[in-house]
Amino acid sequence: MKPIPKGKSQRLRVLRVAIAGTPNSGKTTLFNTLTGTHQETGNWPGVTVEKKEGVFTVQDYRVQVVDLPGVYGLSAYTTDEQIARDYLLHEHPDAVIVVVDATNLTQGLLLVLQILQLRVPTIVALNMMDQAEQEGLEINIAELERFLGVPVVPIVAVKGRGIRQLKERLLETVGRVPPEPRIPVDPRFEEAQRRLVRLLQESPLAREVPLAWLAQRLLVEDPWALALVQKDPLYPQIRRVLNETLPQLRHHLGADLEVYLVEQAYALLHGLVQRVVRRRATLRKRLVFTQKVDRVLLSPWFGLPLFAVVMALTFEATFQLSAPLVDLIAHGFDLLAQLLRDLLAGTPVPAWLTSLLLDGVLSGVASVLTFVPPIFLLFGFIAFFENTGYMARVAFVMDRFMHALGISGKSFIPMVLGFGCNVPAIMATRTLESEKDRLITILVIPLMSCSARLPVYVLFASVFFPGREPLVVLSLYFLGIALALILIKVLQRVMFHQREPESFVMELPPYRMPYLRNILLYMWMRGRVFVKNAGTIILVASVVLWALASLPPGVEYAGPRSVLGWIGRMLAPLLKPAGFGFAEAAIALLTGVMAKELVVGTLGTLLAGGSVEGLQHALGQYFTPLSAYAFLVMTLIYVPCIATVAVIKQETGSWKWAAVEVAMTFSLGYFLAVLVYQVGRLVL
Amino acid sequence: MRKTTVFTDLKPLALAPIGRPVRIVEIVGGRGLRNRLAHMGLFPGTVVVVELREAHGPVVINRGGTRIGVGTGMARKILVQPDETHS
Ligand SMILES: Nc1nc2c(ncn2[C@@H]2O[C@H](COP(=O)(O)OP(=O)(O)OP(=O)(O)O)[C@@H](O)[C@H]2O)c(=O)[nH]1
Ligand SMILES: [Mg+2]
Numbered sequence: 001m002k003p004i005p006k007g008k009s010q011r012l013r014v015l016r017v018a019i020a021g022t023p024n025s026g027k028t029t030l031f032n033t034l035t036g037t038h039q040e041t042g043n044w045p046g047v048t049v050e051k052k053e054g055v056f057t058v059q060d061y062r063v064q065v066v067d068l069p070g071v072y073g074l075s076a077y078t079t080d081e082q083i084a085r086d087y088l089l090h091e092h093p094d095a096v097i098v099v100v101d102a103t104n105l106t107q108g109l110l111l112v113l114q115i116l117q118l119r120v121p122t123i124v125a126l127n128m129m130d131q132a133e134q135e136g137l138e139i140n141i142a143e144l145e146r147f148l149g150v151p152v153v154p155i156v157a158v159k160g161r162g163i164r165q166l167k168e169r170l171l172e173t174v175g176r177v178p179p180e181p182r183i184p185v186d187p188r189f190e191e192a193q194r195r196l197v198r199l200l201q202e203s204p205l206a207r208e209v210p211l212a213w214l215a216q217r218l219l220v221e222d223p224w225a226l227a228l229v230q231k232d233p234l235y236p237q238i239r240r241v242l243n244e245t246l247p248q249l250r251h252h253l254g255a256d257l258e259v260y261l262v263e264q265a266y267a268l269l270h271g272l273v274q275r276v277v278r279r280r281a282t283l284r285k286r287l288v289f290t291q292k293v294d295r296v297l298l299s300p301w302f303g304l305p306l307f308a309v310v311m312a313l314t315f316e317a318t319f320q321l322s323a324p325l326v327d328l329i330a331h332g333f334d335l336l337a338q339l340l341r342d343l344l345a346g347t348p349v350p351a352w353l354t355s356l357l358l359d360g361v362l363s364g365v366a367s368v369l370t371f372v373p374p375i376f377l378l379f380g381f382i383a384f385f386e387n388t389g390y391m392a393r394v395a396f397v398m399d400r401f402m403h404a405l406g407i408s409g410k411s412f413i414p415m416v417l418g419f420g421c422n423v424p425a426i427m428a429t430r431t432l433e434s435e436k437d438r439l440i441t442i443l444v445i446p447l448m449s450c451s452a453r454l455p456v457y458v459l460f461a462s463v464f465f466p467g468r469e470p471l472v473v474l475s476l477y478f479l480g481i482a483l484a485l486i487l488i489k490v491l492q493r494v495m496f497h498q499r500e501p502e503s504f505v506m507e508l509p510p511y512r513m514p515y516l517r518n519i520l521l522y523m524w525m526r527g528r529v530f531v532k533n534a535g536t537i538i539l540v541a542s543v544v545l546w547a548l549a550s551l552p553p554g555v556e557y558a559g560p561r562s563v564l565g566w567i568g569r570m571l572a573p574l575l576k577p578a579g580f581g582f583a584e585a586a587i588a589l590l591t592g593v594m595a596k597e598l599v600v601g602t603l604g605t606l607l608a609g610g611s612v613e614g615l616q617h618a619l620g621q622y623f624t625p626l627s628a629y630a631f632l633v634m635t636l637i638y639v640p641c642i643a644t645v646a647v648i649k650q651e652t653g654s655w656k657w658a659a660v661e662v663a664m665t666f667s668l669g670y671f672l673a674v675l676v677y678q679v680g681r682l683v684l
Numbered sequence: 685m686r687k688t689t690v691f692t693d694l695k696p697l698a699l700a701p702i703g704r705p706v707r708i709v710e711i712v713g714g715r716g717l718r719n720r721l722a723h724m725g726l727f728p729g730t731v732v733v734v735e736l737r738e739a740h741g742p743v744v745i746n747r748g749g750t751r752i753g754v755g756t757g758m759a760r761k762i763l764v765q766p767d768e769t770h771s
Contacts, residue, residue, distance in 0.1 A: 263722065
């Protein structure tokens, strides 16, 4: 036996608790309120759905919480539903907290009923009570508790109201299997269900899943349930019962028995809500206000231009506000590097080690940190727009256009964010419901010209196309967009053989004033994940790059005799068909993988010893306008920067998709650059 | 006689009149779609009002005070007819 550790931890019992609820009911807010910053984010195994886990302590318990994906039911038609169902069924949590939006009781309780059928200890957190009060809703909590047979605790997750009671009553809930919900269904259905339960009692499945629920799932011909009993020795008898009863049930209750059950539950809850909710001669003001605003925001004539303006201002604000900070960080690190260099010069530390520390590690840290201010700010703006309810409207307005592409309107927002920075854009795809849409959106975002590519465009355009710079720059932006749209179609065909476009139904919540705390926490959590995961990869990459640029010992940094220079010379012939077949271009592109704006810096160092005017002059000797344009096309498309690659790995949970992305963009970029150059030579 | 009028009135939500109650008659789609709509409280027989609609675009419907955005694709699969009992 293991020795019991002494001290306080000896008494801490571990509880495992899941938070479930409908989308947007406030699960994540509650999760954050409970765990603070003691949380980890990752993915559920094998899928691109976010998994959040955290801990908090209450009395003598250490409670491990997991934030389940938002679902309307447990029928498992979507990945999210499968995750939630599998977790509740197979992981046997000590309790589940079901978050119910008090302003939308019926829908929330529908999920509660379905979870009660799984016989997991359950407690209901009745959230958004502040909103309910504002709307003049009075909810009889005691009556609700009597009806459900489980604790119901009113809370306001954003303000932390009711959290103490929730924690206390959570402890009461643990180990208490709730009563089975009684949804009135046709006696014939009940009889068929009883027959199946009797049969299944003999089966080993009886110890794994609640039988009444399994029987119900069999009667609605849930493919998952059917697969589960297929291996059972009783399968022939089960099949016979189904064959005997189903035609009759369908005849009487409608072809889709699943919809029949949901409708029965809805009717039951409708009656309940009538009894427990009193609507004081209401303030319907907010609804009316929302309807008025929506008339404007949801019309393409106003909604789209407005969105364009909003995004332009957002990017402008993000970069204006973060520029001084980025400068400060960059200068600070330059100073620090200088200082350390002087310090180390007088010591026996070998020069290569100094260089590793300063040019490799320190500059890697610096490049991670310079990403931080814009990314945090952009996350802040995203959180703001999401929390007000505006993002749902944008998705709605864009739907008709995105529908033509076969993708839901919800993919539009992350794509637009890509113009600011690909990294937060890819992280913003977490709001997409369909996993297919999410993966496709992640893979096309790098084609959106992020702000780091702009300096490269501007430099080349000013040297080779004076007077027509805006045209050149815009053409590159549009090229990226066009490629993204084509790629969406291609990926759908190739990866998913998808015919039907994804579509959505979503509630359009009333506009809400966001809470600062929520926004800050969102910024912090998202930003932290970036620094931790992507930051590590960037750091490693920058050390590797340093090694390539400064080995073998004694060579000039990134000079022609370094490994990097050698690789550049090897690659140069490959780039010849694109019109820029010289080592410096290849090296610049290689360093651009670290961050695209480095393309300019590297060219400056290699071609002009670091001077800007010198570079402008030198470029003219190496490039023609045509090859310059081909080079820009290459810069736009070839390989996303390392931070983006890292974040693709982080969000899809596997290196596979990151590798697919690199291979795909590299071949596409190379192909198009060659195409531009070769066709251009023929035409011009 | 009545039946024929009913069926000529049947149209997708994407083409339903704005501001008048309509009754959902049929949902043309797979189990997943029907189930998803059922969980939003949208069954055959449910009465909703179209609040906003753009030609060939998505639709906003109001079901007893809850506002629901229905995407372009789905709005074509939900068949409705005018609801006489409520008008
Ligand atoms: N007024 C008010 N707003 C709340 C409350 N709890 C959450 N919200 C807001 O409701 C919105 C949705 O909250 P989330 O915590 O993201 O909801 P969720 O259930 O995690 O949503 P999904 O993960 O998308 O399913 C956010 O804008 C929150 O700020 C509350 O008690 N009162
Ligand atoms: Mg959430």
